[in-house]
Amino acid sequence: VVIGPHLPQGLTTPATLVLADRLERNLTRMAAFAGESRIALRPHAKTHKCVEIARRQMELGALGLSVATVGEAEILARKRDSRAYTASEVTDVFVAYPLWADDELLRRLGRLADRVQVTVGADSAQAVERLAPIARDLRVMIEIDCGLARSGVTPAGVTVVAQAAERINLELSGVFTFPGHSYGPGAGAGAAEDEARVLAEAAEILVASGFRCEQRSGGSTPSARLVRPGTLTEIRPGVYVFNDAQQVELGVAAMDDVALMVASTVVSRPASDRFVLDAGSKVLGPDRMSWATGHGRLADWPHARVVGLWEHHAVVELQGRGPALGEIVAVVPNHVCTAVNLVADLLVVDGGSVVERWPVAARAANR
Amino acid sequence: VVIGPHLPQGLTTPATLVLADRLERNLTRMAAFAGESRIALRPHAKTHKCVEIARRQMELGALGLSVATVGEAEILARKRDSRAYTASEVTDVFVAYPLWADDELLRRLGRLADRVQVTVGADSAQAVERLAPIARDLRVMIEIDCGLARSGVTPAGVTVVAQAAERINLELSGVFTFPGHSYGPGAGAGAAEDEARVLAEAAEILVASGFRCEQRSGGSTPSARLVRPGTLTEIRPGVYVFNDAQQVELGVAAMDDVALMVASTVVSRPASDRFVLDAGSKVLGPDRMSWATGHGRLADWPHARVVGLWEHHAVVELQGRGPALGEIVAVVPNHVCTAVNLVADLLVVDGGSVVERWPVAARAANR
Numbered sequence: 001v002v003i004g005p006h007l008p009q010g011l012t013t014p015a016t017l018v019l020a021d022r023l024e025r026n027l028t029r030m031a032a033f034a035g036e037s038r039i040a041l042r043p044h045a046k047t048h049k050c051v052e053i054a055r056r057q058m059e060l061g062a063l064g065l066s067v068a069t070v071g072e073a074e075i076l077a078r079k080r081d082s083r084a085y086t087a088s089e090v091t092d093v094f095v096a097y098p099l100w101a102d103d104e105l106l107r108r109l110g111r112l113a114d115r116v117q118v119t120v121g122a123d124s125a126q127a128v129e130r131l132a133p134i135a136r137d138l139r140v141m142i143e144i145d146c147g148l149a150r151s152g153v154t155p156a157g158v159t160v161v162a163q164a165a166e167r168i169n170l171e172l173s174g175v176f177t178f179p180g181h182s183y184g185p186g187a188g189a190g191a192a193e194d195e196a197r198v199l200a201e202a203a204e205i206l207v208a209s210g211f212r213c214e215q216r217s218g219g220s221t222p223s224a225r226l227v228r229p230g231t232l233t234e235i236r237p238g239v240y241v242f243n244d245a246q247q248v249e250l251g252v253a254a255m256d257d258v259a260l261m262v263a264s265t266v267v268s269r270p271a272s273d274r275f276v277l278d279a280g281s282k283v284l285g286p287d288r289m290s291w292a293t294g295h296g297r298l299a300d301w302p303h304a305r306v307v308g309l310w311e312h313h314a315v316v317e318l319q320g321r322g323p324a325l326g327e328i329v330a331v332v333p334n335h336v337c338t339a340v341n342l343v344a345d346l347l348v349v350d351g352g353s354v355v356e357r358w359p360v361a362a363r364a365a366n367r
Numbered sequence: 368v369v370i371g372p373h374l375p376q377g378l379t380t381p382a383t384l385v386l387a388d389r390l391e392r393n394l395t396r397m398a399a400f401a402g403e404s405r406i407a408l409r410p411h412a413k414t415h416k417c418v419e420i421a422r423r424q425m426e427l428g429a430l431g432l433s434v435a436t437v438g439e440a441e442i443l444a445r446k447r448d449s450r451a452y453t454a455s456e457v458t459d460v461f462v463a464y465p466l467w468a469d470d471e472l473l474r475r476l477g478r479l480a481d482r483v484q485v486t487v488g489a490d491s492a493q494a495v496e497r498l499a500p501i502a503r504d505l506r507v508m509i510e511i512d513c514g515l516a517r518s519g520v521t522p523a524g525v526t527v528v529a530q531a532a533e534r535i536n537l538e539l540s541g542v543f544t545f546p547g548h549s550y551g552p553g554a555g556a557g558a559a560e561d562e563a564r565v566l567a568e569a570a571e572i573l574v575a576s577g578f579r580c581e582q583r584s585g586g587s588t589p590s591a592r593l594v595r596p597g598t599l600t601e602i603r604p605g606v607y608v609f610n611d612a613q614q615v616e617l618g619v620a621a622m623d624d625v626a627l628m629v630a631s632t633v634v635s636r637p638a639s640d641r642f643v644l645d646a647g648s649k650v651l652g653p654d655r656m657s658w659a660t661g662h663g664r665l666a667d668w669p670h671a672r673v674v675g676l677w678e679h680h681a682v683v684e685l686q687g688r689g690p691a692l693g694e695i696v697a698v699v700p701n702h703v704c705t706a707v708n709l710v711a712d713l714l715v716v717d718g719g720s721v722v723e724r725w726p727v728a729a730r731a732a733n734r
Contacts, residue, residue, distance in 0.1 A: 098635045127634070151635035274516070288653075325491060335653075364650075
């Protein structure tokens with residue numbers, strides 16, 4: 001599938017585009033997988049940050065949203081004055097993060113819990129204790145580290161956190177983890193196994209200690225579809241809605257599954273095998289995993305590599321024929337979550353035209 | 368200088384702070400260097416994107432601003448309806464970029480040139496020719512590559528571009544380069560030499576071919592103060608206003624010269640030598656040069672290293688005593704230009720209080 005000739009006419013670049021048909025296909029595929037596997041789907045909204053996409057996820061059967069911050073939830077969840085309940089409204093959010101709630105965050109969480117069901121993450125007794133003033137309005141999930149060495153307790157550490165929740169009458173829903181070590185070539189299956197094993201261990205310890213543990217929540221885009229039925233109760237993939245160069249290079253998605261790309265103009269051609277695009281790190285994002293072949297990929301030029309990236313320059317190397325000076329090409333960012341967060345809105349393309357403009361409503365909602 | 372105890376009370380994190388005294392010192396130092404060296408200072412505004420800082424740079428004697436995009440110029444330059452001319456207004460902008468001007472950009476450049484002096488960059492005859500409809504309103508600088516292998520012609524390639532400018536009656540101001548290969552340990556001096564030599568070569572070729580070449584413009588923060596009098600006519604450093612972890616690790620700035628940092632809370636302490644901060648790549652920026660020791664630095668904990676960075680987690684390793692759960696620490700981003708572009712405004716701190724809030728006015732002005 002060649003993108004270039006089907007780009008809307010008159011685009012000014014750089015422009016961040018969403019291909020509507022591919023987005024819809026990605027959304028329905030993951031929803032179908034979750035349905036067939038009888039695992040609840042709670043998509044991570046930090047990837048898209050768009051009300052429009054959150055609503056479509058809900059329509060397709062998502063249980064609710066995962067978010068990284070209270071701010072994302074405030075923006076994407078059902079509003080207090082929302083009149084009619086519809087299937088597309090987000091009424092259940094999980095802040096999948098080890099929150100440290102100061103007074104301001106407590107007030108905001110309390111107000112949020114007035115309108116929707118709110119669950120927060122925690123990985124220490126101290127963090128749980130801070131939730132005491134609003135404990136009856138919330139639920140908590142305990143974060144377990146399944147191999148990423150980021151936040152989260154070991155399965156053995158789960159009891160201390162559960163006891164803190166019990167002391168303040170905070171309802172414990174279960175355990176969650178982020179198998180982020182799935183982000184490596186061939187690492188998805190092992191990470192999915194780690195995730196299932198570690199969540200099962202933690203759940204067992206909780207139950208043996210007299211606690212309830214109904215939820216086992218995991219799932220990243222590289223590992224989500226490797227989850228075996230019966231191991232997890234919910235998955236929280238985010239990137240799958242758009243995919244990106246990382247997913248392509250990991251073999252998780254094909255280039256034709258990539259639903260977001262940055263239209264970019266060839267502004268310089270200083271050598272026969274090198275050209276420069278006006279999409280730099282301020283629109284693509286500077287993310288580059290150690291195993292990535294470059295700073296993003298070109299949708300229509302599979303052999304091209306983005307060998308250098310500055311704020312407003314992407315330097316591309318390509319042997320043989322390439323795009324001409326002034327030509328517009330489609331660049332696939334390495335990490336789409338970062339790319340989305342850099343722009344005010346996304347141009348939705350359908351049938352070769354820009355049909356809508358979706359605000360990145362929760363852009364920079366880092367708190 | 369310990370920052371932590373002097374952070375304003377009641378900060379919600381992550382919060383991007385500017386330390387007013389350090390900013391002022393950085394601004395005056397570079398202005399003094401330029402004055403003493405008799406080199407014009409045309410600071411690059413892509414770093415700060417703030418009207419307030421642009422104005423202070425002008426008051427301190429800057430000739431005008433460098434910008435990366437027409438959008439940055441539109442936002443930061445003197446407005447058409449500006450009544451009183453003051454020394455702090457930006458009346459001269461250089462778009463230091465090889466612009467490819469389509470019709471929309473031509474219209475905008477034309478309108479911009481109605482209010483201020485506009486110079487644009489170019490590195491091909493084709494790019495110059497596109498400027499024909501507004502050629503009499505602009506000036507052009509030819510970009511030379513002095514070793515970065517990004518955009519820019521070789522000195523020998525300068526004549527073809529100059530001839531194109533002559534054909535369309537576009538005034539040629541001179542030549543410019545970005546010595547970006549100064550961004551490596553010990554590389555500043557060599558890059559400054561490359562820059563001076565290559566600009567001199569290009570200028571000589573232009574003059575020998577009958578063209579004028581009054582301006583030789585260069586300068587990055589690591590190389591700017593290594594420029595020898597008489598070699599360049601202007602420098603365009605950007606990062607020097609704030610500095611960042613890259614400049615500290617390159618030895619270009621001391622930690623006490625860093626004027627921008629992200630206040631961040633310790634949200635998790637999963638191991639005795641590891642803690643997690645709520646400042647991730649969506650506020651610090653994911654930039655990491657190959658030689659960087661981590662994903663940013665902690666202002667008060669010189670031995671700490673940010674060993675992992677995700678969108679909302681910075682994982683810090685530190686042997687021995689470190690900050691406690693819930694403590695707020697100051698994180699210095701690797702690359703400040705990216706960090707500034709991620710937030711809507713900067714909190715200006717003076718005497719331990721937030722005294723102002725400066726909008727990042729040209730945030731995401733990528734076009």
